[in-house]
Amino acid sequence: MFVYLVRKLIGTIPTVFGVALIVFILFNMVGGDPTYQMLGKHATAQQIAELRHELGFDQPKYLQFLQFLKQIVTFDFGRSYATKQQISTMILDGITPSLTLTIPAFFFTTLISVLIGLLVAYFRGRIVDKLTVVLCVFGMSVPVLAYILFSQYFLAYKFGLFPIAGYDPEWPDRLVYVALPILISVLVSVGYDVRFYRTAILEETGQDYVRTARAKGLSEPRTYLKHVLKNSMVPILTNLVMEIPLLVLGAFLLESFFGIPGLGGITINAVHNSDFPVIKAMSVFMSLLYILGNLLTDITYTLVDPRVSFK
């Protein structure tokens, strides 16, 4: 197990290096010199030279790249151009608000989707199944922005069921502010997930062991919950783990609409301010989470499926 973990971890190094390389090429080679933008139109040549020196832009590219790699390893991405804050602090501060929004959203989406998935797989081919699939496709096709804007307008503004926007770090008040974003997030993703889980579950219901379970007299709910669900765990887990980085990034549009100071909000502010170092750091940070998520999937495979061995 330990050797397996270490080997897997070493295996991610080329990918992490690749991510660093792509982000570096984008921002330090393709992108223009940010110093002109930072100093405004009336900067003197001297000021520009000084700032370039301060930010290390006067060094050769390979040294800049090494510097960037060092930043990634030490998790110290320097300061934001716009807020002058330490970027690593910004990221760490943003994680909890993002998770407050996304963990419940993730939990409810999965619970609801798997349950509906099991139910429609049980009723496959009948009207309930067909209707659900149609509803899912409709739900998937509504633009995310429409969900957000219309829910915010009707549920929060018109009917006053939720606060329109805002955030309070105190417990349990913060739950009041994230309730509507959670609801929207579930609405947005449930369509896709139900369809995905339905297919995954249906693939299992045709298997021989299901027939055996029925033949030995197990009730349908038991067959589904005990045998089918267990065996469809691999695709379900894959889908779940793949969504982990998005969990931290938060439904970033939601964060910006509802004024939740999470990572998504930070990213959108950085976009509006052309705050390159923050976007650079966020890209790397999110990618690291994604790579970690992939690693976790591989490990969970070995836990749920004994046929996958530590090789």
Place this chain on the structure above:
Amino acid sequence: MNAAIQGRSLWSDALRRLMKDRLALVCFGIIVVYALAALLAQFGLIAASWNAQVGAAYQPPSFDRLDTIMGTDIFGRSVFYKVIHGTRIAMSVGLVSSLISVPIGLALGALAGYFGRWVDDLIVWFYTTISSIPGIMLLIAITLVLGKGMTAMYFALGATSWVHLARVMRGEFIKHKSRDYVVAAESLGATHASRIFRHIFPNVSHFVIINLSIQFMGAIKAEVILSFLGLGVQGQPSWGVMIDDAKLELARGVWWQLAGATSAMFFVVLAFNILGDALRDALDPKIK
């Protein structure tokens, strides 16, 4: 007697099955209507005057005239014309980004799967890396660095959306390269290029079509988000720009600009969703 056992090719078989699927045909029709609207707008035949004032500001939808059927915006411009102009933008983003990404995905996937070894390692490393950066972050980064606007968006979408096709193609080429018909072609002296293009490609090309509908839809969705964030279309209406403008109008009871842009987007995405499923069912031999 021989006529009864006439062979059917994958394509004619798929076409026959698609024609039986009424819903898929309707969806294809919807997409054709959008494409036509986009083409006509491209050549300035309709909605060329989206910038002209057609009435008072924030006039609600009225059915007396074509240009106010979706109401007017803050400058009294026709929301309907803006939606059509947005259609042009959405369709062109879908088309251009597909034209960039499909050849990349096809070529890299084919090379990796066919040649294997270090070529495969290199290409797999490359697309694993690209897919490790969450899509929206990479799109934001590329458009920001390239200086926003349509060209940046075409490039960003083209450069990021080939990974799925490359993965599929690689898998298919690995499967096909050792099949008897390819080995036979090799023993008859077929070159690598001839084996890739003349022998294997026709047997896997249906995956390109399946991929295309997903790709197109993804590009349309991404355009709306990017334009909404101010990274996409500049200085002209697109669905994303309209939604961005409309987000503050809603509180004043002006719902038509938002409704126009989102429903235009809804129907085309719905059509692509359903058509994509139908294409997969009709073309993927595994699902038969």
